[in-house]
Amino acid sequence: MDGQVKSLLKKHSLRLTQGRKDVLSIFLHRNIAISHSDIESDIDGKYDRVTIYRTLKSFLEKGLIHKVLDDSGATRYALCNDNCSEAEHQHNHIHFKCQSCDETTCLDHVNIPSVTLPDGFQMAESNFLITGTCAKCA
Amino acid sequence: MDGQVKSLLKKHSLRLTQGRKDVLSIFLHRNIAISHSDIESDIDGKYDRVTIYRTLKSFLEKGLIHKVLDDSGATRYALCNDNCSEAEHQHNHIHFKCQSCDETTCLDHVNIPSVTLPDGFQMAESNFLITGTCAKCA
DNA sequence: GTAACTGCAAAATATTTGCATCCTT
């Protein structure tokens, strides 16, 4: 796991600092979309709130994580898949938010269906969020 | 238009106050998803910031408007269609956010395709946001 | 008349910026 953390950071041209390793570990351990405050409570004061904001921003810019839309207003993030880089994101999976346990998961095996847009509209990215009850809470 | 405003408010069991009429008018005039700050700049101090928050909350609870997902963190709202009520929301259209003009529109004629969820997952609502270039900006 | 709505003040939460210091490369 530690080797994975290092190689992921290196792969995305990010310096190997303890803070980044710890934050990335959280993403790897919890396979759900997490927010700034999730991380803050996980590390429990080990790093400054501002540092976490900047860490997330760096990860975002380098294509290590992506934003997960949420209907509650909270900003959440999830690990990108291997195909993502600073240059281009390649996400085609649906996000599912459970109304019961409040967890947002990436449905990696459910692809976003293609849609036909009206004349003149050009798609760049798409985000699909489904709300409901997850398998654990059903 | 004024009659439409009144009947819409009545239909959703909302008292006819000037503030609500004005806010609802903004939604009717601008057929795009708007945020709290959009409204605030539109009314230009006529009502308190807090009142607008509470107005939006009331509209939301009574099924007059719905939240529109946004990738920038801003919370936006759009008018519900006729089928929505306090009890149930019935949205099946895709939202399109233009990266150029920053406007979010409801693509009323593009339905959200149905997807098959993994075993145990149950869908309640779905939100589909496509980012790209709109017809005006292409 | 009464419950709901509004404005003002203030608190709580979320996010960003500047700067000095420290650490990775």
Place this chain on the structure above:
DNA sequence: AAGGATGCAAATATTTTGCAGTTAC
């Protein structure tokens, strides 16, 4: 050594809450 990362302070933005006064029904 140099540029990037961090911590602290503080500014800004966003949203919520309490309370007193006002208004719609």
